[in-house]
Amino acid sequence: MVGLPLVHASNALLGTTIPSPSAVFVGGTSGIGLATLKALVSHTKTPCIYLIGRKESAGKEAIDQCQQQNANAQIVFLKADCSLIGEVDAACMRVKEMVGDRGLDFLVLSTGYLNLEGMIETKEGLNRELAVTYYSRMRFISQLLPLRPSHILSILGGTKEDGPLITSDLGLKKNHTFFNAAKHGITMTSLAFEHLASTHPDTAFVHAFPATVKTGLFTKSFGWLVGLFLDWIVLPLLRPLTTPLEEVAARQLFHLTSARYPPADLGERNERAGVTRPVGVDVANAGKGWYLLDPKGECGEGKVVEEMRSEEWPRKVWEHTTASSNEAAIKGKKE
Numbered sequence: 166m167v168g169l170p171l172v173h174a175s176n177a178l179l180g181t182t183i184p185s186p187s188a189v190f191v192g193g194t195s196g197i198g199l200a201t202l203k204a205l206v207s208h209t210k211t212p213c214i215y216l217i218g219r220k221e222s223a224g225k226e227a228i229d230q231c232q233q234q235n236a237n238a239q240i241v242f243l244k245a246d247c248s249l250i251g252e253v254d255a256a257c258m259r260v261k262e263m264v265g266d267r268g269l270d271f272l273v274l275s276t277g278y279l280n281l282e283g284m285i286e287t288k289e290g291l292n293r294e295l296a297v298t299y300y301s302r303m304r305f306i307s308q309l310l311p312l313r314p315s316h317i318l319s320i321l322g323g324t325k326e327d328g329p330l331i332t333s334d335l336g337l338k339k340n341h342t343f344f345n346a347a348k349h350g351i352t353m354t355s356l357a358f359e360h361l362a363s364t365h366p367d368t369a370f371v372h373a374f375p376a377t378v379k380t381g382l383f384t385k386s387f388g389w390l391v392g393l394f395l396d397w398i399v400l401p402l403l404r405p406l407t408t409p410l411e412e413v414a415a416r417q418l419f420h421l422t423s424a425r426y427p428p429a430d431l432g433e434r435n436e437r438a439g440v441t442r443p444v445g446v447d448v449a450n451a452g453k454g455w456y457l458l459d460p461k462g463e464c465g466e467g468k469v470v471e472e473m474r475s476e477e478w479p480r481k482v483w484e485h486t487t488a489s490s491n492e493a494a495i496k497g498k499k500e
């Protein structure tokens with residue numbers, strides 16, 4: 166476990182180590198994503214942020230909050246419904262035009278919602294819940310990897326991998342349930358990251374479980390009545406098991422920027438490792454470039470990962486992901 170004081174001490178070094186990061190935040194208009202964005206903005210000097218979300222009003226509100234923390238932060242909002250691969254592609258094209266030769270330091274992905282309504286198919290033919298939590302996140306990654314980000318952080322359920330997956334229906338077109346969607350989204354993310362770290366060794370791929378934290382997730386996902394019940398009755402009763410949003414955000418910033426989680430191959434660009442590790446904190450997972458993290462920054466993995474690794478599922482999951490997203494993009498263009 167990485168102690169919180171060490172996390173704060175490491176984050177405090179960002180202003181001198183990486184004073185002007187360029188970063189893309191997808192899902193940073195609320196909750197854990199927004200709190201992590203605010204933490205990055207407040208710890209750096211002149212950050213340049215591309216914030217991607219589906220609502221202009223939420224984007225404007227998020228930018229206002231960030232600029233209250235750091236008036237020198239440059240933040241551009243790009244509108245995209247991340248359930249649609251076509252909109253993800255359009256947003257990525259705009260990011261690439263704007264970033265140009267500067268390249269990207271960080272990509273943070275935290276889009277999500279919980280779906281109790283059963284299978285919903287997008288007009289591109291993907292399971293909507295998986296499109297938001299998995300396929301679109303992976304599409305951002307594959308489209309933005311040419312900008313050579315040093316660190317990619319997906320905030321979802323690292324260490325919570327579970328099986329068995331329905332390998333004949335990874336995209337859950339016929340087998341959607343609430344639990345299958347959670348299981349597939351989380352486990353496929355971890356397997357895909359292991360594969361990507363082998364094909365892109367100069368980027369670190371971090372999949373984190375953030376802890377249970379009170380955000381607008383329940384209200385937005387289940388409607389205001391059930392959401393209010395969960396937020397104001399259930400979560401307070403579970404308070405000993407929940408973590409304050411500010412702590413979760415500080416830890417996500419540490420996952421994103423600490424040399425504890427380096428790319429597998431730094432080449433000659435040692436500065437891409439991130440903020441120097443605090444004394445007594447080791448490099449995680451032998452510096453392999455992919456990190457499945459629990460809320461306290463420790464690596465772990467569900468038993469299913471070992472089983473699926475032995476059958477080459479990291480590669481197979483990535484091939485499935487690429488093919489399904491390409492198919493969705495083509496279908497979307499025909500609509």
Ligand SMILES: NC(=O)c1ccc[n+]([C@@H]2O[C@H](COP(=O)([O-])OP(=O)(O)OC[C@H]3O[C@@H](n4cnc5c(N)ncnc54)[C@H](OP(=O)(O)O)[C@@H]3O)[C@@H](O)[C@H]2O)c1
Binds near residue numbers: 245246278320
């Ligand atoms: N909170 C927890 O206790 C907890 C625990 C474990 C894992 N997680 C996971 O962590 C992630 C972040 O959770 P959170 O609590 O921060 O939730 P949140 O506050 O609801 O944030 C989710 C973000 O996703 C965006 N989003 C949802 N659908 C979108 C779409 N179609 N297009 C573009 N953006 C979309 C939301 O944008 P809008 O502002 O437009 O809604 C929001 O910015 C989720 O995947 C969640 O499952 C959360």
